[in-house]
Amino acid sequence: MSELTALQDRALAELNACSDEAALRAWNTKYFGKQGEVVLAVKKVGSVPPAERRAYGQHANQVKETLTKAHEERDALLKEQALERSLTTEGLDVTLPGRPVPRGRLHVATKVLREIYAIFSDLGFQIYRSREVEDDLTNFELLNMPPHHPARDLWDTFHTTTPGVLLRTHTSPGQIHVMRELAPRPIRVILPGMCYRYEQITVRSEIQFHQVEGLAIGDHVTMADLKGTIITFARRLFGAERQVRIRSSYFPFTEPSIEVDMDCILCAGKGCALCKGSGWLEIMGAGMVHPVVLRNGGYDPAKCSGFAFGMGPQRIAQLKYAIDDIRLYWGNDLRFLSQF
Numbered sequence: 001m002s003e004l005t006a007l008q009d010r011a012l013a014e015l016n017a018c019s020d021e022a023a024l025r026a027w028n029t030k031y032f033g034k035q036g037e038v039v040l041a042v043k044k045v046g047s048v049p050p051a052e053r054r055a056y057g058q059h060a061n062q063v064k065e066t067l068t069k070a071h072e073e074r075d076a077l078l079k080e081q082a083l084e085r086s087l088t089t090e091g092l093d094v095t096l097p098g099r100p101v102p103r104g105r106l107h108v109a110t111k112v113l114r115e116i117y118a119i120f121s122d123l124g125f126q127i128y129r130s131r132e133v134e135d136d137l138t139n140f141e142l143l144n145m146p147p148h149h150p151a152r153d154l155w156d157t158f159h160t161t162t163p164g165v166l167l168r169t170h171t172s173p174g175q176i177h178v179m180r181e182l183a184p185r186p187i188r189v190i191l192p193g194m195c196y197r198y199e200q201i202t203v204r205s206e207i208q209f210h211q212v213e214g215l216a217i218g219d220h221v222t223m224a225d226l227k228g229t230i231i232t233f234a235r236r237l238f239g240a241e242r243q244v245r246i247r248s249s250y251f252p253f254t255e256p257s258i259e260v261d262m263d264c265i266l267c268a269g270k271g272c273a274l275c276k277g278s279g280w281l282e283i284m285g286a287g288m289v290h291p292v293v294l295r296n297g298g299y300d301p302a303k304c305s306g307f308a309f310g311m312g313p314q315r316i317a318q319l320k321y322a323i324d325d326i327r328l329y330w331g332n333d334l335r336f337l338s339q340f
């Protein structure tokens with residue numbers, strides 16, 4: 001019994017001398033480990049003469065309880081002291097910059113589209129959306145390209161396994177949809193959307209890309225209206241000093257057809273690498289809506305006329321932001337996307 005008392009006193013004294021967690025752990029092993037002194041002392045009850053056994057057992061358990069409790073208290077005290085120490089000596093540097101939260105943003109293609117929408121909205125154009133999966137009839141035939149017409153070779157088409165169903169190669173079939181919906185009323189719309197062409201992917205061409213089609217139909221819509229619209233658009237997007245040049249061209253669904261260039265935004269027409277020395281940048285195809293197309297849309301070409309244009313906003317944004325590779329748009333590289 002006196003050994004137990006001595007054990008308790010010694011253990012308590014040593015416990016109070018423990019000043020850190022490591023010392024506390026060593027103490028715990030010494031007294032409460034597998035071969036710990038308290039554990040062995042409790043086990044010893046079996047070898048005590050039966051007459052003293054009960055009293056010994058009670059005392060041993062008391063010692064065990066006292067020491068367990070004392071250990072818990074010491075442990076709590078040491079933890080508290082450690083926290084206190086770290087708060088006072090290490091401090092908290094509130095001037096340290098925080099970790100930035102990554103923020104999402106609009107894709108550059110979306111931004112440019114929205115800029116284009118804003119300009120045409122100001123000019124009184126509405127936005128009309130039409131389908132990306134088209135039929136041969138609307139993508140080609142109703143646009144004045146009968147089957148086997150060589151003009152179809154202007155576009156490399158993705159055909160589906162359903163005959164006559166394809167991915168639209170341009171937004172021009174949207175002209176048919178909007179005309180058939182609104183005829184014989186006047187029209188002033190833009191038709192933005194994704195187009196698809198089975199082309200070799202290069203720095204200038206992708207198999208998927210946006211186009212923004214424009215269509216205006218009325219009693220007396222002329223080439224002058226088309227020209228004014230395009231010049232206003234180019235100056236709003238690229239600056240008031242922009243010059244626009246018109247060249248004759250060919251599209252089956254417009255007559256006459258034109259190709260529109262803008263003076264180079266880098267060299268203002270002097271000639272540089274961007275404009276390949278020509279001083280001009282191509283921005284869109286356009287023309288007066290062909291009488292056949294007007295008729296297919298439900299309009300009488302003897303009574304009304306219209307203009308149409310089609311542009312590739314990715315190419316336009318390439319000019320605006322000096323993006324030298326069209327493949328960057330859909331490459332999903334954050335180093336590119338986070339620049340806009």
Ligand code: PHE
Nearest residue numbers: 170172251285286308309310
């Ligand atoms: N659809 C033509 C193309 O994709 C562009 C265009 C549209 C030309 C409207 C004239 C009028 O190349």
